[in-house]
Amino acid sequence: xxxxxxxxxxxxxxxxxxxxxxxxxxxxxxxxxxxxxxxxxxxxxxxxxxxxxxxxxxxxxxxxxxxxxxxxxxxxxxxxxxxxxxxxxxxxxxxxxxxxxxxxxxxxxxxxxxxxxxxxxxxxxxx
Amino acid sequence: xxxxxxxxxxxxxxxxxxxxxxxxxxxxxxxxxxxxxxxxxxxxxxxxxxxxxxxxxxxxxxxxxxxxxxxxxxxxxxxxxxxxxxxxxxxxxxxxxxxxxxxxxxxxxxxxxxxxxxxxxxxxxxx
DNA sequence: ACCCTTAGTTACCATAAAGTGCTTACTTCA
DNA sequence: TGAAGTAAGCACTTTATGGTAACTAAGGGT
Numbered sequence: 001x002x003x004x005x006x007x008x009x010x011x012x013x014x015x016x017x018x019x020x021x022x023x024x025x026x027x028x029x030x031x032x033x034x035x036x037x038x039x040x041x042x043x044x045x046x047x048x049x050x051x052x053x054x055x056x057x058x059x060x061x062x063x064x065x066x067x068x069x070x071x072x073x074x075x076x077x078x079x080x081x082x083x084x085x086x087x088x089x090x091x092x093x094x095x096x097x098x099x100x101x102x103x104x105x106x107x108x109x110x111x112x113x114x115x116x117x118x119x120x121x122x123x124x125x126x127x
Numbered sequence: 128x129x130x131x132x133x134x135x136x137x138x139x140x141x142x143x144x145x146x147x148x149x150x151x152x153x154x155x156x157x158x159x160x161x162x163x164x165x166x167x168x169x170x171x172x173x174x175x176x177x178x179x180x181x182x183x184x185x186x187x188x189x190x191x192x193x194x195x196x197x198x199x200x201x202x203x204x205x206x207x208x209x210x211x212x213x214x215x216x217x218x219x220x221x222x223x224x225x226x227x228x229x230x231x232x233x234x235x236x237x238x239x240x241x242x243x244x245x246x247x248x249x250x251x252x253x254x
Numbered sequence: 255a256c257c258c259t260t261a262g263t264t265a266c267c268a269t270a271a272a273g274t275g276c277t278t279a280c281t282t283c284a
Numbered sequence: 285t286g287a288a289g290t291a292a293g294c295a296c297t298t299t300a301t302g303g304t305a306a307c308t309a310a311g312g313g314t
Contacts, residue, residue: 026156047260083311113222187293214290259311265306284285
């Protein structure tokens with residue numbers, strides 16, 4: 001859990017301590033987080049090891065941490081099968097799907113801005 | 128092989144920092160960043176000292192850093208008047224206004240989720 | 255008897271980021 | 285004379301975070 005009591009950045013809510021927007025942004029910001037969501041959304045439910053394998057150099061510790069936070073925010077679901085060895089499957093939850101739309105919105109902006117910047121850099125280099 | 132905006136949350140690159148969406152999210156993650164944008168959006172152009180005063184306990188160093196990054200991303204503009212003492216004014220730029228809409232989208236989700244959680248907590252407490 | 259598997263946990267370390275305080279430049283006002 | 289005021293810059297300290305590696309559970313295979 002992150003401690004937001006020291007640095008409250010709340011834009012919209014005047015109740016000190018937690019702004020909803022900030023809570024969500026903080027959740028998404030760490031490295032790997034959006035990548036987890038993207039994988040679960042495009043490939044469907046995945047097990048811990050499958051996620052880890054697709055993410056290359058991520059450590060178990062950090063991946064666990066990201067999954068726990070996403071699960072606590074109800075963006076993904078965690079299904080534990082107490083077999084030996086155990087099998088744990090993660091999948092997008094309803095809120096994750098809702099978030100996808102707005103993330104796509106940001107992504108479209110980001111991609112467009114980047115291409116605009118590249119185009120401008122090229123035209124300047126041509127002078 | 129061009130349209131990545133349809134389903135992808137992270138288009139081409141898997142490494143954190145290369146993906147456009149990740150770049151934007153990392154810029155916003157703050158602390159304080161969304162608060163700066165919110166202030167400039169709701170109160171109009173503000174000078175450095177005015178921003179700092181409204182943000183309470185932020186240090187000049189961090190505020191400067193945030194403003195530089197937002198300026199580099201062309202989300203805000205910086206206007207320097209070489210008077211004595213100097214006067215520097217920050218204002219929303221075109222891209223900042225574009226971003227505002229999607230941020231509002233996230234904020235609406237976040238607020239709704241929070242109220243849903245609170246309602247559920249209350250109904251459980253009533254049992 | 256030992257090693258393999260999965261999905262983590264724990265301890266420890268290195269680095270990055272945030273916070274604090276001091277300094278600058280120049281003019282006006284007391 | 286010198287204090288006040290603005291927008292930082294710089295050096296230093298402290299906290300947060302990510303990464304690495306070792307270790308666990310419990311049974312099945314060899």
